Amino acid sequence: MKLAVTDLNSFYGPAHILFDIALEVGEGEVVALLGRNGAGKSTTFRSIVGLVENRSGRIMFEGKDVSREPTHAIVRSGLGYVPEERRIFTDLTVEENLEVGRQPKRPNAPQWDRDKLFQLFPNLGEMRGRPGGRMSGGEQQMLTIARTLMGNPSLVLLDEPSEGLSPKIVEQMVEAILAMKKEGVSIVVSEQNLHFARLISDRAYIIERGRICFGGTMAELDARPDVRDAHLSL
Amino acid sequence: MAFYVVQFLTGLASAASLFLVASGLSIIFGVTRIVNFAHGAFYMLGAYAAFTLTERLGGALGFWGGVVVAALIVAAIGVLVEMLLLRRIYHAPELFQLLATFGLTLMVEDLVVLIWGPDDLVGRRAPGFRGAIDFFGQNIPSYDLFLIVMGPLVLGILWLLFQRTRWGVLVRAATQDRDMVAALGVNQKWLFTSVFALGVFLAALGGALQIPRDAVNHAMDLRVIVEVFVVVVIGGLGSITGAFVAAVLVSELNAFGILIFPKISIILVFLVMAVVLIVRPWGLFGKPEAPARRTPGLTVNPWRPLTANERFAAIAALVIAAALPLFAGNYALTVGSEIAIFVIFAVSLHFLMSVGGLASFGHAAYFGLGAYGVALLAKMAGLPMIACLLLGPLLGLLGAAVFGFFAVQLSGVYFAMLTLAFAQIVWSIAFQWVSVTGGDNGILGVWPEKWAASPSHFYWLSLGIAALAVVILRIMVFSPFGFALRATRDSPLRSEAIGINGKRVQWTAFVIAGTVAGLAGALFAYLKGSVFPDNMGISLSVDALVMVLLGGVETVSGAVIGAVVYKALNIWLVSQTELSKLVLGAFVVLIVVAFPKGIVGTLEAFMHRRRKSSSSTSSLVTSRIETAE
Numbered sequence: 001m002k003l004a005v006t007d008l009n010s011f012y013g014p015a016h017i018l019f020d021i022a023l024e025v026g027e028g029e030v031v032a033l034l035g036r037n038g039a040g041k042s043t044t045f046r047s048i049v050g051l052v053e054n055r056s057g058r059i060m061f062e063g064k065d066v067s068r069e070p071t072h073a074i075v076r077s078g079l080g081y082v083p084e085e086r087r088i089f090t091d092l093t094v095e096e097n098l099e100v101g102r103q104p105k106r107p108n109a110p111q112w113d114r115d116k117l118f119q120l121f122p123n124l125g126e127m128r129g130r131p132g133g134r135m136s137g138g139e140q141q142m143l144t145i146a147r148t149l150m151g152n153p154s155l156v157l158l159d160e161p162s163e164g165l166s167p168k169i170v171e172q173m174v175e176a177i178l179a180m181k182k183e184g185v186s187i188v189v190s191e192q193n194l195h196f197a198r199l200i201s202d203r204a205y206i207i208e209r210g211r212i213c214f215g216g217t218m219a220e221l222d223a224r225p226d227v228r229d230a231h232l233s234l
Numbered sequence: 235m236a237f238y239v240v241q242f243l244t245g246l247a248s249a250a251s252l253f254l255v256a257s258g259l260s261i262i263f264g265v266t267r268i269v270n271f272a273h274g275a276f277y278m279l280g281a282y283a284a285f286t287l288t289e290r291l292g293g294a295l296g297f298w299g300g301v302v303v304a305a306l307i308v309a310a311i312g313v314l315v316e317m318l319l320l321r322r323i324y325h326a327p328e329l330f331q332l333l334a335t336f337g338l339t340l341m342v343e344d345l346v347v348l349i350w351g352p353d354d355l356v357g358r359r360a361p362g363f364r365g366a367i368d369f370f371g372q373n374i375p376s377y378d379l380f381l382i383v384m385g386p387l388v389l390g391i392l393w394l395l396f397q398r399t400r401w402g403v404l405v406r407a408a409t410q411d412r413d414m415v416a417a418l419g420v421n422q423k424w425l426f427t428s429v430f431a432l433g434v435f436l437a438a439l440g441g442a443l444q445i446p447r448d449a450v451n452h453a454m455d456l457r458v459i460v461e462v463f464v465v466v467v468i469g470g471l472g473s474i475t476g477a478f479v480a481a482v483l484v485s486e487l488n489a490f491g492i493l494i495f496p497k498i499s500i501i502l503v504f505l506v507m508a509v510v511l512i513v514r515p516w517g518l519f520g521k522p523e524a525p526a527r528r529t530p531g532l533t534v535n536p537w538r539p540l541t542a543n544e545r546f547a548a549i550a551a552l553v554i555a556a557a558l559p560l561f562a563g564n565y566a567l568t569v570g571s572e573i574a575i576f577v578i579f580a581v582s583l584h585f586l587m588s589v590g591g592l593a594s595f596g597h598a599a600y601f602g603l604g605a606y607g608v609a610l611l612a613k614m615a616g617l618p619m620i621a622c623l624l625l626g627p628l629l630g631l632l633g634a635a636v637f638g639f640f641a642v643q644l645s646g647v648y649f650a651m652l653t654l655a656f657a658q659i660v661w662s663i664a665f666q667w668v669s670v671t672g673g674d675n676g677i678l679g680v681w682p683e684k685w686a687a688s689p690s691h692f693y694w695l696s697l698g699i700a701a702l703a704v705v706i707l708r709i710m711v712f713s714p715f716g717f718a719l720r721a722t723r724d725s726p727l728r729s730e731a732i733g734i735n736g737k738r739v740q741w742t743a744f745v746i747a748g749t750v751a752g753l754a755g756a757l758f759a760y761l762k763g764s765v766f767p768d769n770m771g772i773s774l775s776v777d778a779l780v781m782v783l784l785g786g787v788e789t790v791s792g793a794v795i796g797a798v799v800y801k802a803l804n805i806w807l808v809s810q811t812e813l814s815k816l817v818l819g820a821f822v823v824l825i826v827v828a829f830p831k832g833i834v835g836t837l838e839a840f841m842h843r844r845r846k847s848s849s850s851t852s853s854l855v856t857s858r859i860e861t862a863e
Binding site: 049051071072073075081083090097099100101147148151 | 400403404406407409410411413414415416417418419421422
């Protein structure tokens with residue numbers, strides 16, 4: 001098992017946000033975390049990489065419990081994170097943004113470098129010297145993914161990669177994610193868009209009000225229209 | 235003509251050190267979001283360390299090596315400070331960070347005197363740059379030319395460091411979004427430490443390079459920090475280019491200002507700063523920052539007026555205090571008057587910083603203006619005491635109206651820096667304008683009239699005014715104006731959206747606080763019978779901050795308790811030790827790290843917990859309020 005989260009509870013101040021979250025990701029798998037706005041998808045990701053301080057539970061990554069490690073150590077062990085808000089460094093150029101993400105090679109994970117990423121995202125290759133602040137939303141989204149891949153992660157948490165993008169860019173995004181999968185990167189992708197999730201995922205979880213209320217293959221999800229209609233807005 | 239060129243070059247030479255210190259401050263602020271008030275202290279330590287090293291080591295190598303090694307040693311001290319102190323307070327509210335680094339400054343001032351003695355030390359001339367160059371009959375020290383080259387050189391090196399190295403890229407990234415940098419696997423802790431080390435190194439180098447030009451003394455930290463604050467406010471905090479341009483600008487204004495207003499050259503700098511603040515509040519090269527979301531406070535207990543029982547207890551305490559002359563001697567009564575005066579001073583600052591969320595680091599300016607107002611009216615105009623007490627504080631009001639207008643254009647750390655700079659300007663006017671203020675000799679012989687002259691009468695007068703000030707300010711806290719002020723403090727955007735003119739409200743609060751502080755100063759002048767520039771000095775501003783902090787910065791009545799406890803301790807401490815700044819500084823750091831809620835805050839938290847366990851309904855209500863926060 002690549003990643004196994006059990007009994008994850010998170011709090012913002014006195015407010016209890018996540019309740020006993022459990023999810024698993026196998027080697028090389030793409031798993032979707034589906035849910036409406038505010039269901040707890042982003043908080044789940046932020047909790048896994050340690051950006052939510054007040055949390056409890058077990059987070060086994062490659063057989064090791066990382067729940068007590070600081071964020072940078074979790075990320076360095078090969079668990080990459082692409083935030084929803086993109087958070088590009090706007091004053092830094094494309095190449096400098098990638099440089100921030102660069103980490104040493106890892107034996108058990110696919111290797112990435114600038115040239116390989118510029119092949120994956122050709123748009124970025126054409127604007128190496130452009131400051132992040134002067135890029136379109138779609139270009140920024142590609143840059144955040146490329147930036148995380150510079151850390152040679154073996155698993156990536158992708159927070160709503162299709163949000164706010166035009167259909168054409170979404171298509172490119174699907175291709176990029178499938179290419180990552182082909183390289184052997186395990187992926188957890190959070191989505192509201194079931195159509196997008198279906199194109200890339202092997203399995204899916206549904207999260208609602210901070211609780212996981214469904215887990216199974218995409219085929220199993222399609223067999224349960226009641227679950228889909230109750231928890232996802234289509 | 236040649237004279238003006240030389241004057242210009244002198245200005246450029248002075249700019250070099252100023253730039254080094256200011257760029258260090260800017261770099262540290264960019265990444266850690268802490269305005270390091272101790273930066274002047276590191277500058278001073280650099281100068282002292284370089285003095286000792288260059289004296290011990292002979293020769294040219296000894297001199298230049300000594301300068302660099304001194305800066306490295308001080309940078310190592312900086313690393314210790316970062317690891318032991320700053321790491322504990324990176325997530326604390328801004329005010330606490332400012333106070334902790336300020337406490338550090340106070341400690342260093344006494345430590346320096348302890349190690350190197352109180353006298354000015356004159357360092358070695360720089361080998362190879364001893365002479366002067368003749369320029370159309372005017373002399374230019376060759377060391378000045380060296381410094382003129384040094385400034386742009388350091389600017390260039392820093393530019394390369396930030397643009398061309400991985401470390402520089404990481405620092406620039408962290409300046410924008412440090413959490414994201416961590417989420418990409420970069421260890422923030424070491425990034426912060428290395429940035430702090432570089433910033434301190436620059437400050438210390440700036441100090442070390444000054445020794446061939448200026449005598450080393452234990453007041454140079456405050457002088458430089460005030461100039462540096464002016465530089466970063468003009469240039470824009472976080473911009474190195476801005477620091478350079480503003481350092482040159484400020485130094486040239488000083489160099490030529492001395493020709494125009496020989497006595498009060500600082501006025502010119504102040505005028506330029508005022509213009510910049512109006513045109514570009516975020517500085518020439520800075521970027522406008524989105525209004526920061528208020529750092530969650532330490533406590534979330536909503537404020538409420540006193541209950542009937544508490545009101546009764548407060549009146550009882552006042553009655554007991556009023557009975558003091560029945561059994562206490564004259565000395566105790568004088569101490570009592572002083573405490574009452576400082577209660578007024580503390581509640582005035584509390585009104586500004588706790589209620590208004592504007593932490594002033596120069597509140598003593600208005601205290602001092604009130605004191606000078608009384609002294610000038612009494613000595614020059616010969617007005618009776620009542621008239622003086624009523625009119626004197628108006629000088630505080632006037633000062634607060636002028637400075638407050640500019641200060642409330644900014645918030646947070648900028649506000650703190652600006653108020654400190656204003657206070658230093660007022661102080662230097664009192665210090666330099668000898669013909670009116672008497673300069674360092676002050677104004678003597680300001681005694682109360684007969685009806686108030688006896689210690690018990692003066693004590694009752696002070697106590698009465700203090701009680702009145704506390705009650706009036708408290709009523710204001712719970713008045714519509716107080717609500718508007720607190721709304722602006724908690725969310726500037728939302729309060730503006732419901733039609734509150736935030737700047738106007740804050741300005742009014744500033745003026746009220748300044749006037750009440752002036753009233754305290756007015757009484758103080760009569761208590762001591764004299765006024766001195768120190769009545770508006772930085773240590774008095776810090777005293778006020780510590781009083782509010784000690785009582786509990788997030789409580790309504792903390793300032794009163796804090797003032798009584800602190801002033802009593804302070805009077806006792808000064809009689810016990812020579813090193814009062816060291817003890818005071820350590821005390822400040824200790825409160826910030828270990829006891830941030832203060833006396834009243836801790837008591838309230840304790841009562842809160844007891845109430846919570848005794849009745850579950852009220853705890854439900856509180857938790858709802860907390861969630862809503």
